[in-house]
Amino acid sequence: MPRPRQALLTRDRIVTTALALIDADGLGALSTRRLATALGVQGPSLYNHFATKGAILDAVADSVTATVDVSAFGRCDWYEALRRWARSYRAALAAHPNIVPYLAQGPGRRPAALAMADAVYGGLVGAGWPPARATHIGAALRYFVAGSALGSFARGFVEDPALYTGHPHLSQAHRLAGHQHSVDEGAFTLGLDALLHGLHAEYERTVAPLERAAAPE
Amino acid sequence: MPRPRQALLTRDRIVTTALALIDADGLGALSTRRLATALGVQGPSLYNHFATKGAILDAVADSVTATVDVSAFGRCDWYEALRRWARSYRAALAAHPNIVPYLAQGPGRRPAALAMADAVYGGLVGAGWPPARATHIGAALRYFVAGSALGSFARGFVEDPALYTGHPHLSQAHRLAGHQHSVDEGAFTLGLDALLHGLHAEYERTVAPLERAAAPE
């Protein structure tokens, strides 16, 4: 087939289809040939639109990151903004868990990831956190969110009671997989609340006094 | 070459060499052929000792998990034990960051990972945490540790100042990669302290009263 009258592929169509395949079959199951077949095309045709498979994955990852809501920074105080961002971030990743290992490598050159980092860091610095501390906070929350989305904690335990007979406290572990949602959600909520609680305490101890001294009403 | 007088391969030698290759060149660069070459052997010979490449990776992952120290449970109170475990866990993963994406999928059928889960869960329940809460705490800390080891936060930012010109707050982001250790370490310490602080507060609020009622001196 030569060049068709109507282009068969667009970057958008490739990204959307790739994400669907990754969601359905996992990151490892995405090959350029399978992706092309799903698009009704031969493998190498993709290279007319993306330089490498990695560039496709970057675009897929960024399309997921782009759905994260950072609008709470500037609208709420830093504390509430962090909470809303973290929940939105986690929701975005949990909707596409198979891409998380790729996405969690860092923002790299992906525009949506950079925009998110900018909003979070800017929001924290704007609230009075020292720059180095703001970096640490952003990193710590990314650690927690990425870790929570990387793989279900509950599904990490095989559903085979015999496996746990040698471990006195794990006799119920085979049931975890069946309660995946409540376990993962409960752990995330607990951890997020605890993290924010601790950060709040540090803010009151180190930042708030300075803020009050600078603008004493 | 037929069967040699002295076996060329052992499971231990395969695991050790595989870990070295993964450390040096990344998870993606480990192929059965490369591994076999490093061992002075042809590719398929590995299959005399392991059923699949995944089984090799399981063994490598478990050898890393086995270095995590959980002895603080039972020796310290739950709070200090959690801290020591988390630090040891992170140190083990950070020493071999390239295997983390594989390892973080959960314990699966890996014995050292199951033993670690058993110790942590048992320690928390023993301290009075309700079972469901103990599960959440273990999960939340695993989220955080795995996320922190999955990829350096600092190295996630490309060292190219031009990339950040469009983002007002990221003007210094290209310097992050140069301070990888202090950034990642600082973020981990901050997050861990905050998490534990929050958990301690919840313990005092929900568990400690019951403990005092049950054993009033």
Place this chain on the structure above:
DNA sequence: GACGAAAACTTACGCCGCTAGTTTGAGGGG
């Protein structure tokens, strides 16, 4: 209307994980 860029194609290279079948030394039973 000529022409270069664009978007599909085919072919091919060197990797990959893994299977099948072969060879031959090692170790145990008569």
Place this chain on the structure above:
DNA sequence: CCCCTCAAACTAGCGGCGTAAGTTTTCGTC
């Protein structure tokens, strides 16, 4: 001591992978 079985290496090869190279035809532009 001989033989039999098993174990641990081998070679050959399958189908799939990412992607480079070159071909064909159409589109958009001057």
